[in-house]
Amino acid sequence: MSSDPLVVIVGAGPAGMAAARTLVEGGLRPLVLEKGPTPGGRLWQRPATVDFERRLPGHDPDRAERGVSDFLGIVDRIDWYPGTTVLDATRDRLWALGSDGVIDQTPWDALLVATGALDRVVPLPGWTLAGVYTLGGAQAALKVHGCAVGRRVAFLGTGPLLWLAAAQHLAAGAEVALVADTSHRLGALPALPDLLSDPQRLALGLACFRIVRRAGVPIRLGVRAAIVEGNETVRAISVESRGGRRHFTCDAVAMGFGLVPQTQLLDLLDVPFDLVPTSGLWLPRTDRSGRTPVPRVYAAGDGARVLGGDAARLSGERAALAILEDLGRPTDPERVARLERELARQERFARGLARAFPFPAELEARTDDDTVVCRCEGVTAGAIASAVRTFGRHDVNAVKALTRCGMGRCQGRLCGPAAARIAARAAGVPLGEAGRLRAQPPIEPLPARARCMVTEPNG
Amino acid sequence: MNGARSRLRTEVAIVGGGLVGCSTALHLARRRVPCVLLEAERCGAHASGVNYGGVRQQGRALAELPLAGRARRIWGRLERLVGGDGEFRATGHLRLARDEAEAAALEGWIREAARYGVHGELLSREALRARFPWLGEGFAAGSFSADDGQANPRLVAPLFARAARSEGATILEGRTVVAIERAPPGFVLRAEPELELEARVLVNAAGAWGTRIARLLGEELPSEPIAPNMLVSEPLPFRIEPNLGMAGPGIYLRQVPDGSVIFGGGRGTVDLERRRCRPSFATSLATIGEACRVVPELARASIIRTWAGIEGRTPDDLPIIGPSPRMAGLFHAFGFSGHGFMLAPAVGAVLAELILDGHSATSLAGLEPARFAPGSAAAA
Numbered sequence: 001m002s003s004d005p006l007v008v009i010v011g012a013g014p015a016g017m018a019a020a021r022t023l024v025e026g027g028l029r030p031l032v033l034e035k036g037p038t039p040g041g042r043l044w045q046r047p048a049t050v051d052f053e054r055r056l057p058g059h060d061p062d063r064a065e066r067g068v069s070d071f072l073g074i075v076d077r078i079d080w081y082p083g084t085t086v087l088d089a090t091r092d093r094l095w096a097l098g099s100d101g102v103i104d105q106t107p108w109d110a111l112l113v114a115t116g117a118l119d120r121v122v123p124l125p126g127w128t129l130a131g132v133y134t135l136g137g138a139q140a141a142l143k144v145h146g147c148a149v150g151r152r153v154a155f156l157g158t159g160p161l162l163w164l165a166a167a168q169h170l171a172a173g174a175e176v177a178l179v180a181d182t183s184h185r186l187g188a189l190p191a192l193p194d195l196l197s198d199p200q201r202l203a204l205g206l207a208c209f210r211i212v213r214r215a216g217v218p219i220r221l222g223v224r225a226a227i228v229e230g231n232e233t234v235r236a237i238s239v240e241s242r243g244g245r246r247h248f249t250c251d252a253v254a255m256g257f258g259l260v261p262q263t264q265l266l267d268l269l270d271v272p273f274d275l276v277p278t279s280g281l282w283l284p285r286t287d288r289s290g291r292t293p294v295p296r297v298y299a300a301g302d303g304a305r306v307l308g309g310d311a312a313r314l315s316g317e318r319a320a321l322a323i324l325e326d327l328g329r330p331t332d333p334e335r336v337a338r339l340e341r342e343l344a345r346q347e348r349f350a351r352g353l354a355r356a357f358p359f360p361a362e363l364e365a366r367t368d369d370d371t372v373v374c375r376c377e378g379v380t381a382g383a384i385a386s387a388v389r390t391f392g393r394h395d396v397n398a399v400k401a402l403t404r405c406g407m408g409r410c411q412g413r414l415c416g417p418a419a420a421r422i423a424a425r426a427a428g429v430p431l432g433e434a435g436r437l438r439a440q441p442p443i444e445p446l447p448a449r450a451r452c453m454v455t456e457p458n459g
Numbered sequence: 460m461n462g463a464r465s466r467l468r469t470e471v472a473i474v475g476g477g478l479v480g481c482s483t484a485l486h487l488a489r490r491r492v493p494c495v496l497l498e499a500e501r502c503g504a505h506a507s508g509v510n511y512g513g514v515r516q517q518g519r520a521l522a523e524l525p526l527a528g529r530a531r532r533i534w535g536r537l538e539r540l541v542g543g544d545g546e547f548r549a550t551g552h553l554r555l556a557r558d559e560a561e562a563a564a565l566e567g568w569i570r571e572a573a574r575y576g577v578h579g580e581l582l583s584r585e586a587l588r589a590r591f592p593w594l595g596e597g598f599a600a601g602s603f604s605a606d607d608g609q610a611n612p613r614l615v616a617p618l619f620a621r622a623a624r625s626e627g628a629t630i631l632e633g634r635t636v637v638a639i640e641r642a643p644p645g646f647v648l649r650a651e652p653e654l655e656l657e658a659r660v661l662v663n664a665a666g667a668w669g670t671r672i673a674r675l676l677g678e679e680l681p682s683e684p685i686a687p688n689m690l691v692s693e694p695l696p697f698r699i700e701p702n703l704g705m706a707g708p709g710i711y712l713r714q715v716p717d718g719s720v721i722f723g724g725g726r727g728t729v730d731l732e733r734r735r736c737r738p739s740f741a742t743s744l745a746t747i748g749e750a751c752r753v754v755p756e757l758a759r760a761s762i763i764r765t766w767a768g769i770e771g772r773t774p775d776d777l778p779i780i781g782p783s784p785r786m787a788g789l790f791h792a793f794g795f796s797g798h799g800f801m802l803a804p805a806v807g808a809v810l811a812e813l814i815l816d817g818h819s820a821t822s823l824a825g826l827e828p829a830r831f832a833p834g835s836a837a838a839a
Contacts, residue, residue, distance in 0.1 A: 087740070090737075090740075095740045105741075390621075392621075393501075393617065398501070401509075401614075402613065402617065407691075408763070409763055411763065411764060440738070441738060441740060441743070441764075441765050442740075442743075442762060442763075442764075446747075446763075447760075447762075448750075448757050448759070448760050448762055449759070452744045452748075
């Protein structure tokens with residue numbers, strides 16, 4: 001038993017949970033590290049005391065309950081560490097901070113990264129005011145704490161989460177001031193064939209749109225510019241679309257332009273990244289099986305490619321089978337083929353979404369000089385453009401060194417893609433030449449007082 | 460682009476776009492000497508651009524003091540030299556002794572350094588506590604050098620590169636030197652991609668790759684690659700004015716005006732072939748522990764980033780600077796062993812003098828390549 005290889009799963013959302021179960025079925029005892037206190041990830045985040053949860057569109061409490069209890073049913077057959085934050089990893093060991101404030105060093109034989117995704121934000125005038133949240137943040141406030149982020153919330157962004165979050169707020173009885181989408185209605189048409197590959201999700205999306213419309217909420221499509229107004233706190237949002245510019249009074253804004261996979265751990269493990277031109281994001285190189293070019297490193301779920309919760313579950317299972325295959329354990333080829341077929345369908349749906357809700361590159365590139373791009377360090381778009389011109393450097397890591405953009409607590413998670421776009425534009429080069437901010441350990445802030453149980457000399 | 464190899468001719472070829480290479484290019488260009496600098500990646504990509512940022516004379520080997528003294532004078536007028544603010548501040552440097560033996564060493568250094576015009580003020584245990592109340596317990600003595608300070612390497616390295624360019628130096632980035640031939644009276648360098656460079660004088664300022672560049676000409680000058688391991692905390696309100704170091708082995712630490720504490724100690728890992736390095740988490744943890752003993756309030760903060768930078772270290776921890784003992788027209792300046800940032804502005808000035816005037820008023824005794832040449836008196 002002690003000779004069994006140690007498979008470590010980072011993240012216990014849908015992908016990580018499915019992978020853990022598959023590995024257990026395959027006769028292994030994986031080590032599962034989860035940053036949150038409970039399994040389920042963002043998708044199956046459960047309200048503690050919320051009475052309206054059954055009314056929320058796109059939220060299936062029974063399914064979430066089943067998913068989580070299914071996982072909890074196998075915790076005696078895995079090594080389960082909730083409240084554990086991975087800080088760094090090399091090819092043979094991984095460092096994590098436990099909920100007890102102790103840092104542990106874990107050797108690993110195979111590593112599955114299922115770290116999920118965060119909202120993508122675009123720096124806009126006023127986005128740093130108190131009262132501006134991400135869509136995910138607003139959704140979590142609603143689902144977990146049973147409250148809205150404001151009395152009158154304006155929703156700005158693009159993608160299914162924009163409409164889902166707005167619809168959920170309405171269903172919960174919150175007031176929605178506006179839903180402003182940078183995508184055009186017409187853009188959805190060519191996407192329709194791909195979107196029909198998952199009629200259920202398409203139906204949910206349309207239902208959310210209907211909920212918003214029936215509630216009489218102002219809707220703006222094809223939004224070209226937006227300004228959050230206020231003095232310290234949000235007082236209004238002004239959006240510009242074909243119908244002109246208009247102000248909407250609100251005291252909170254929930255904003256999100258799709259999701260960004262959290263890839264820092266894969267980056268630290270030297271997994272190569274490729275630029276996706278349509279979204280302007282650099283994504284880790286993986287294949288449908290979840291294998292990366294780095295031996296023994298696998299990726300699944302939205303942390304690798306944003307395909308949604310169902311795909312996360314499928315890709316977690318598929319990656320676990322890849323791990324079993326690579327360890328020389330028997331796997332069922334038909335099961336592998338079925339998973340890959342279903343994943344292909346999810347990829348098709350995701351292509352449709354990307355087409356219907358394209359990332360508004362123009363909104364990001366046209367950021368005016370005074371707009372703060374790096375919230376942690378207070379670096380403006382103008383400072384980035386000026387450093388690019390003064391030093392003739394457009395690599396976003398050079399921009400970081402020159403301006404401090406991306407040097408704060410979030411380590412460029414929020415501002416990295418926008419900083420690259422602004423640098424490329426200032427230099428007049430294609431976006432790819434600005435590169436991407438490299439991850440540096442620790443992945444999350446490391447409390448200096450954290451104790452370490454390791455006594456061996458420096459590595 | 461056509462496939463033909465482009466061929467350039469210049470007076471001085473410089474290999475390496477770190478601070479030393481860029482400083483040499485700047486000083487040559489200011490004297491209107493044509494020079495071409497070849498950098499394999501980007502100027503300041505390694506230790507030059509990501510080092511700790513200490514600017515101190517205190518605690519240096521005596522052989523470095525003439526150079527360090529000259530460098531300090533340049534630091535004082537750096538903004539005028541490079542046309543931008545490298546955030547140099549003369550905050551003083553405080554060197555701490557843990558025990559009586561280290562305290563005696565501090566005292567000895569102060570006495571010796573005085574002969575070079577460098578001043579240090581010896582502080583008792585009590586004086587330390589009164590003057591630096593944020594300091595942890597357990598220091599037997601300290602030595603304070605008011606003239607020393609700190610600067611921001613992330614700005615200083617690109618400023619030197621930019622200044623050298625604007626003075627007329629040619630800086631070619633993304634060119635890796637793969638072969639060098641002696642072609643009397645000068646040299647022919649072959650770089651990838653697609654470049655041949657002919658020069659009368661050659662400066663090897665290739666940092667951690669300096670040993671390899673020397674070897675291309677059959678010259679054996681020892682150095683090993685190292686990657687000093689560094690960390691930065693989130694901003695903290697308290698104020699640590701001086702740059703801190705230890706009399707013995709240990710950490711170094713400074714706080715920048717935005718409140719972040721930058722500190723380092725120990726090593727990360729280096730892969731010279733891939734030109735990559737990486738901070739070591741184990742080293743970082745050990746360094747955090749030690750830093751919290753020096754500045755206990757640091758324990759309240761979180762560490763938000765760690766990094767390392769590739770650098771060359773010689774067997775005697777002293778840089779290799781000066782003319783080749785065997786080959787006229789060849790100059791070396793590498794192997795700064797983790798303390799070259801402060802010296803670099805002067806190294807370029809001295810090399811320019813050696814190349815153009817044949818001599819410099821600044822002594823390089825004890826630093827010259829000859830000390831490693833087989834059979835030479837200095838090597839014995």
